[in-house]
Amino acid sequence: MFEVRSRGARLLLQLVVTLLVLPFLFPLVAMVQGSLAGDGWGNYAAVLAVPGLWRFFVNTVVIAASVIVIVYAVTMLAAYGFSKLHIRGREIYFWLLLACLTLPEVVLLAPLFTTAQAFGFFDTYWAVILPLAALQVPFAVLLTRNFVNGIPDELFEAARVDGASAVRGFIHLIVPLTRPIAAAILIFTLIGAWNNYLMPLVFLQSPEMQTITLVPQFFVGQFSNDQTKILASAVLTAIPEVVAYLCLQRLFERGLAAGALK
Amino acid sequence: MAGTTIASARPTAREAGADSGPGTRRRLRPAGYLWILPALVLCVGLIYYCIAYTAVISTWDWDGIDPFPEKVGAENYVRIAQDPIFWRTIRHTVVFFVVTFVVQTALGVVFAVLLHSRVWLGVVYKVIIFIPVVLAPAITAPVFRRLYAPDGQFNWVLEHVGLGGLAQPWLGQESTALPVIMAITVWQWTGLTFVLYFAAMSQIDPSVLEAARIDGAGNLRILASIIWPGVRGTTVALGILSAIGALKTFDVPYLVAVGGPNYATEFLGTYIYRKTIAQSHVGYGAALSVILLVLALTFAIIMQVRGREKDGVS
Numbered sequence: 096m097f098e099v100r101s102r103g104a105r106l107l108l109q110l111v112v113t114l115l116v117l118p119f120l121f122p123l124v125a126m127v128q129g130s131l132a133g134d135g136w137g138n139y140a141a142v143l144a145v146p147g148l149w150r151f152f153v154n155t156v157v158i159a160a161s162v163i164v165i166v167y168a169v170t171m172l173a174a175y176g177f178s179k180l181h182i183r184g185r186e187i188y189f190w191l192l193l194a195c196l197t198l199p200e201v202v203l204l205a206p207l208f209t210t211a212q213a214f215g216f217f218d219t220y221w222a223v224i225l226p227l228a229a230l231q232v233p234f235a236v237l238l239t240r241n242f243v244n245g246i247p248d249e250l251f252e253a254a255r256v257d258g259a260s261a262v263r264g265f266i267h268l269i270v271p272l273t274r275p276i277a278a279a280i281l282i283f284t285l286i287g288a289w290n291n292y293l294m295p296l297v298f299l300q301s302p303e304m305q306t307i308t309l310v311p312q313f314f315v316g317q318f319s320n321d322q323t324k325i326l327a328s329a330v331l332t333a334i335p336e337v338v339a340y341l342c343l344q345r346l347f348e349r350g351l352a353a354g355a356l357k
Numbered sequence: 358m359a360g361t362t363i364a365s366a367r368p369t370a371r372e373a374g375a376d377s378g379p380g381t382r383r384r385l386r387p388a389g390y391l392w393i394l395p396a397l398v399l400c401v402g403l404i405y406y407c408i409a410y411t412a413v414i415s416t417w418d419w420d421g422i423d424p425f426p427e428k429v430g431a432e433n434y435v436r437i438a439q440d441p442i443f444w445r446t447i448r449h450t451v452v453f454f455v456v457t458f459v460v461q462t463a464l465g466v467v468f469a470v471l472l473h474s475r476v477w478l479g480v481v482y483k484v485i486i487f488i489p490v491v492l493a494p495a496i497t498a499p500v501f502r503r504l505y506a507p508d509g510q511f512n513w514v515l516e517h518v519g520l521g522g523l524a525q526p527w528l529g530q531e532s533t534a535l536p537v538i539m540a541i542t543v544w545q546w547t548g549l550t551f552v553l554y555f556a557a558m559s560q561i562d563p564s565v566l567e568a569a570r571i572d573g574a575g576n577l578r579i580l581a582s583i584i585w586p587g588v589r590g591t592t593v594a595l596g597i598l599s600a601i602g603a604l605k606t607f608d609v610p611y612l613v614a615v616g617g618p619n620y621a622t623e624f625l626g627t628y629i630y631r632k633t634i635a636q637s638h639v640g641y642g643a644a645l646s647v648i649l650l651v652l653a654l655t656f657a658i659i660m661q662v663r664g665r666e667k668d669g670v671s
Contacts, residue, residue: 097474097576105475112471115464116482119544123488125510126500165399173396180389188393195404197653199605201629202646205421205639206410229403232396261387290493292608297634308495322503329496336491341484351556 130326138327145317147302148310148328154299155289155306158223162288163281165228166235170280173232174239175269179251180261189240195233200226200293211298222298223291223306231287235280242276242353243269275350278343289336307332408650414643421639433644443645446625453539453624454603458596460543465550465595466588469558470580483555487548494545498612501541502528528614531621538610538622545609546602550595557591558584597660604653625649 099105130138142148173192177185203226211217246268254264295306305313310332314325340347415433419426437443468486472479489497504510505527512524527533561584569579607626610616616623616631623631625645633642 097470097580098570099475108471108474109476112468112476112482115468115471116485119489119547120485121510121514122497122500122504122544123485125504126497129500129503169395169399173393176389176392179386180392181386182389182393185389185393188397191401192396194654194657195400197601197604197650197657198404198408199607199626199646199649199653201605201607201626201633202411202650203404203407204630204633205414205643205646206407208421210406210410225399225403229400232400236396261389261392265392286491290495292493292495292612293630308493311495311499322499325499326503329499332496333492337488340487340491344480344484348552348556351552352559 126326127330130323130330133323138323139331142314142324142328142331145314150303151305151307151310151313152332154220154304155308158220158227158295158306159285159288161220161224162227162231163284165224166231166284167277167280169228169232170235170239171269171273171277172265173236174243174273175265177236177240178243179246179248179264179269189236192233192236195229196237198230200230200291204293204297208297217298218300218304220304223294227288227291227294231284235284238279238283238351239273239276242273242350245353246272275346275353277350278346279350282340282343282347285336285339411643411646411650414640415647417640417643419640420637421633422637426640429640433641434648436641437644437648442620442623442628445620446623446628449535449622449624450603450606452535453542453606454600456539457542457546457603458599460539461547461550461599462592462595464543464547465554466585468547468551469554470584472555473558483551486551489545490548490552492545494541494608494612497541497545498609501537501613505537529618531618534614534618534621538613541609541613542606546599553591553595554588557588561587593660597657600656600660601653604649604656 097108099108132138134141176182177189182188207222207226208217211222216222250268251264254268259267290308291306292308295304295309299305310328311325314321314328317324414426416428416430417426418429418432468482472482476482506512507524507526507529511527515521515524525533527537565583566579569583574582603624605626606624607630610622610624611627611630614622616627626649629642629645629649632638632645
């Protein structure tokens with residue numbers, strides 16, 4: 096965007112970005128450094144040796160994967176319907192959905208708590224998966240609908256003329272063409288599900304059901320507040336997400352560029 | 358093969374025959390109701406059910422267990438209106454929204470513009486800025502509690518750059534706890550603002566920038582007159598999202614400061630949690646939830662309508 100001709104100006108630009116990015120880097124460095132203080136890598140070994148730690152990971156993976164599958168399926172279907180198919184009064188339905196974006200999860204606590212108990216969902220994965228998916232879908236549909244709007248109608252008309260049904264239009268056009276925005280949805284949903292704290296805190300009470308966002312508190316008890324071990328566990332839980340983001344970074348940006356909020 | 362030809366010939370013929378009005382094409386689109394049904398069932402079903410349930414609970418004086426709660430009408434709402442802590446949470450939310458939104462927008466735009474320019478190792482900067490978005494507040498909270506502790510790294514840095522006089526227990530006193538919470542939030546979410554602006558800016562037509570440059574516009578002029586108006590849609594959308602985000606704020610103030618000291622970092626979200634779960638005033642918490650919901654919806658509608666008006670599209 097900015098045009099810099101001289102070498103000096105370019106160096107200045109570089110210096111400004113570097114200075115601005117330092118405050119963002121600082122806590123990350125503090126986190127890694129703190130996790131290596133004292134026993135060094137021994138902290139990681141101690142954390143990994145805690146029995147039941149894998150349980151936290153497995154629970155989070157199960158929950159995050161289920162939420163992603165549900166959100167992806169539901170969102171793609173809805174975005175196709177909203178963008179390319181005929182729905183009378185579709186803006187009304189769309190706004191009904193978007194209004195859910197304003198809903199904070201704390202509002203769900205009391206009703207979900209009683210309902211989950213009544214249906215026997217309490218302390219099961221479903222008590223966390225369903226509300227998380229419901230909270231993620233509106234934003235995902237908003238992004239994906241914008242993206243699908245950018246795919247020319249003529250493509251779908253041509254397919255129809257060739258005798259393709261709506262279902263085949265979905266399978267052969269929507270699914271392959273929405274890959275970039277799917278990467279964005281995947282990352283946002285992963286972040287939302289993996290990082291969620293409140294739902295597991297309230298709805299998953301038994302120790303073998305808990306997720307990794309509850310790990311720091313678990314370790315406060317386990318290591319009688321040994322900060323280095325807590326930070327080591329923090330680094331370990333962050334790794335899968337950072338890796339996922341790095342792998343999908345290019346697709347993610349392409350998807351956002353095409354489906355960006357408008 | 359023959360079957361497909363006949364099946365496909367029919368709509369084509371109809372389209373050719375009825376090709377008089379602009380609406381005919383749309384009528385030929387297959388119905389989409391079934392396609393949006395799962396999303397509606399999941400979201401509208403679950404969430405609207407919870408909202409309705411919350412609205413009902415908000416008229417009870419209920420501890421969450423009692424099978425026969427006392428129905429008290431609007432009493433919870435009356436008590437909220439007279440609750441000084443409730444008004445404090447509203448003030449915190451407003452300050453929090455204005456500060457975090459302005460700072461994040463400024464940082465996001467600056468980063469996006471700079472990283473669209475010719476900068477070495479752009480990807481590295483991008484990744485560093487975005488990583489905080491990926492990390493859970495539950496995971497980073499211990500880091501920040503440590504960082505802002507009286508003997509933490511933040512004070513250590515202050516001392517080493519000659520500002521040792523400013524060192525203080527940042528989270529332990531009312532005057533600085535809220536700014537620290539805001540700083541952590543900015544750290545956490547600027548990456549998202551940046552990525553969305555970065556995406557929006559890549560859609561600005563380079564030939565427009567080129568033309569402006571030929572007309573003698575400098576970098577700052579281009580930023581003010583072309584880039585900033587060009588990403589307006591993103592700014593409006595981010596405005597709505599941050600306002601709703603401010604109303605929803607829970608994780609950071611709860612995990613870093615538990616709403617304290619002395620309610621200095623209490624937000625509606627943490628207050629609802631405190632009332633509903635910690636103190637078992639479920640009816641009161643539900644009334645707070647309803648108020649929160651009404652505020653969020655009102656704000657979203659106002660922003661959306663005003664954003665559209667300025668755009669000049671309906």
